[in-house]
Every structure is written in structure tokens, then in C-alpha cells.
Amino acid sequence: MTDAGRPHRPSGVREVVGYNxxxxxxxxxxxxxxxxxxxxxxxxxxxxxxxxxxxxxxxxAASTAATWWVYDRSGLHGYAWLDDLLPEGPGRHLVVATGLDEASRPVAARHPAAPQRTADLYDPALMTEGSIHRARRRVPPVPGSLPARPGALPAATASLDSVLAVFSAHELRRPADRAALFAEAARVLRPGGAFVVVEHLRDAANSAVYGPGALHFLPRSTWLGHAAGAGLRPAAERRIAGLVTAFVFRRAGA
Known part of the structure; x- marks a missing residue:
């Protein structure tokens, strides 16, 4: 529930336009x-x-229509796609947020028996985009969120079944910070555990509708490179609403 006592409404085109x-x-x-x-x-x-x-x-017009389609009309916020990618469920999991956390609540609602923690990596000194500051002001952190850093997630080694980073990893604009996050995800995952990364990609489809705005996204090769550098193997990949890509990287073992 929000402070006003109403259920949280995930961001749609109205909110995205407001942030940007x-x-x-x-x-x-x-x-x-x-x-x-x-x-x-x-x-x-x-x-x-x-x-x-x-x-x-x-x-x-195209970016507004695409945002409406992805955030208001697709199944993105329903998280049925996560059930397809993690048929075993998220298990004991950590949600990684970098200023705007809209994954914790719906994942917890869909998997109420799965223990969840949320790590808040928001740092205004590092995250200089105006959009993330505006989003942060409008949507406060989920109660109980734990402050963290890319290289220091609040979990013991090999203690988690999954780590979820939904539209959060790209806000770490420095490659070293993203690499540190992937290394930490590998550390806290049990053998066979899953790191789920959900992002828009800097590709032809997103460039066609977002134009120069797609430069804020990162190429598919960047995410694969970070995973390889952390010793995580690609296990699954799914396109959501034609413009969003969900990756599953798994730690070796199990």
C-alpha cells in the first residue's frame, strides 16, 4: 500500500512521460x-x-505509443513471463533497485511464499539522469529496502535462489559498477541460481521508436559481456512486448 492507503500503480505512459x-x-x-x-x-x-x-x-508519437503498449497494455507488470523463465519460482530472492523499484511488490504478490529482500542501490552522485531523480521523488522505496552498493549486496555468499534486476542495471552508467553488480550477483547466488536482468536494448526496434533516447539503453552484447565476466552463463532469454528483453543468467553448478 502507498502512504495514501491505495495499492501501488506500476508506471504507465503517464508516469514515464512525467519522469522524462x-x-x-x-x-x-x-x-x-x-x-x-x-x-x-x-x-x-x-x-x-x-x-x-x-x-x-x-x-x-512513436515513443509515446510504444511506452503505452509496453507499460500499460502488455503483460510486463503481470510477471507471468517470470514464471516461464523461472519455472521453479524465484525462491529466496533479492530484488535490486536503483531508484525506482516496481518489481518487489508484484513479485511478492505473485509468489507470497518466496522470501524476498530488496537492495536499493540509488546514489544521486552516481545516477545523474534527471528522469531517475524525478521517479525517485514520485515513487518512494519499498518499506524495508536495504541500502546497498553495486559491489556489496546485502546477502551471504551462495544464499539466494535468484536475483532480479528489472530496469535497474542500466542506471549504473559506469561499466565498472555494472561489472561489480554482476560479480556480486554471482557471489550471492547458490550453484544453479538465476540472475534475471530485464532491460530495453539499444537495438533496431527500440531505436526506431525511441530515436536518440535509445542511446540510454545498452546493447545486448554489453549484458552478455558482463555475465561472462562474472562467470554466469546465459540460460534463457525472452522478448516482452517486442521492445523489452528478459535475460536469465545462471551460476554454474547444481
Whole structure:
């Protein structure tokens, strides 16, 4: 429950636009302002400006529609996809958050018998994106969240069945911090345990709808590289709503 006594509502297009409103405002200004400006320019320049305005308008509309589809209409927040990836269930698990935790509650609701802890890696000195600061102000940490660092997760060695990082690992912008998180996940997992990483990827599909915004995402090869560096093997991979990828990396053994 939230402080107001109402169930928490996972972020949808309204919230995502709110977290990223400067980007949406810039897109709207580029689209509308460019179209108006073109009326006062010579024909060759006007064509270029109108083309830019149309491109900005397309990206604004496409990104909004894609966000609505992924966060409001798909099964992302239902976590049935997690049951498919972890048929044994999450077991004793740790949810890793970096400012906006919307995994702990639905996973706990779906698997009430599975012991859960939440590690909060949020550090405003390292996470400089305005969107994550705005999200943090709007959605407070889940009660009982434990402050942590990428290289120091609050769990004993080989004590967990799974670690879940849902839209959180990409907020660690320094490669060394992401590598430390993967190494820590490998440390705290039991042999055969699963590290679940869910992210948008910097790929053709996300670039087509998010344009330059897709640069905030990381390529698939980056996540595979971090897993390999930590000694975690790829075990499963699933696309959600066409734009989100869920990886399962497992610790050797078992």
C-alpha cells in the first residue's frame, strides 16, 4: 500500500512521460516550432526544417505509443513471463533497485511464499539522469529496502535462489559498477541460481521508436559481456512486448 492507503500503480505512459518530461517537451517544441519556422524560410531550407519537424513528431508519437503498449497494455507488470523463465519460482530472492523499484511488490504478490529482500542501490552522485531523480521523488522505496552498493549486496555468499534486476542495471552508467553488480550477483547466488536482468536494448526496434533516447539503453552484447565476466552463463532469454528483453543468467553448478 502507498502512504495514501491505495495499492501501488506500476508506471504507465503517464508516469514515464512525467519522469522524462523535458525530452517530450523538447520533441514537441522541435515538431511544432520547426513546422511554424518553415513558413518563413526559403523553399530548400523550409523542406529540410519540415523534414526535421516531421521526424521529431514521428519520434514523439512513436515513443509515446510504444511506452503505452509496453507499460500499460502488455503483460510486463503481470510477471507471468517470470514464471516461464523461472519455472521453479524465484525462491529466496533479492530484488535490486536503483531508484525506482516496481518489481518487489508484484513479485511478492505473485509468489507470497518466496522470501524476498530488496537492495536499493540509488546514489544521486552516481545516477545523474534527471528522469531517475524525478521517479525517485514520485515513487518512494519499498518499506524495508536495504541500502546497498553495486559491489556489496546485502546477502551471504551462495544464499539466494535468484536475483532480479528489472530496469535497474542500466542506471549504473559506469561499466565498472555494472561489472561489480554482476560479480556480486554471482557471489550471492547458490550453484544453479538465476540472475534475471530485464532491460530495453539499444537495438533496431527500440531505436526506431525511441530515436536518440535509445542511446540510454545498452546493447545486448554489453549484458552478455558482463555475465561472462562474472562467470554466469546465459540460460534463457525472452522478448516482452517486442521492445523489452528478459535475460536469465545462471551460476554454474547444481
Amino acid at each position: 518530461w523535458p525530452l517530450y517537451a523538447a520533441g514537441a517544441l522541435a515538431a511544432g516550432g520547426g513546422w511554424v519556422l518553415a513558413r518563413w524560410l526559403p523553399r530548400p531550407a523550409a523542406r529540410l526544417v519540415r523534414a526535421g519537424a516531421l521526424t521529431a513528431g514521428w519520434l514523439l
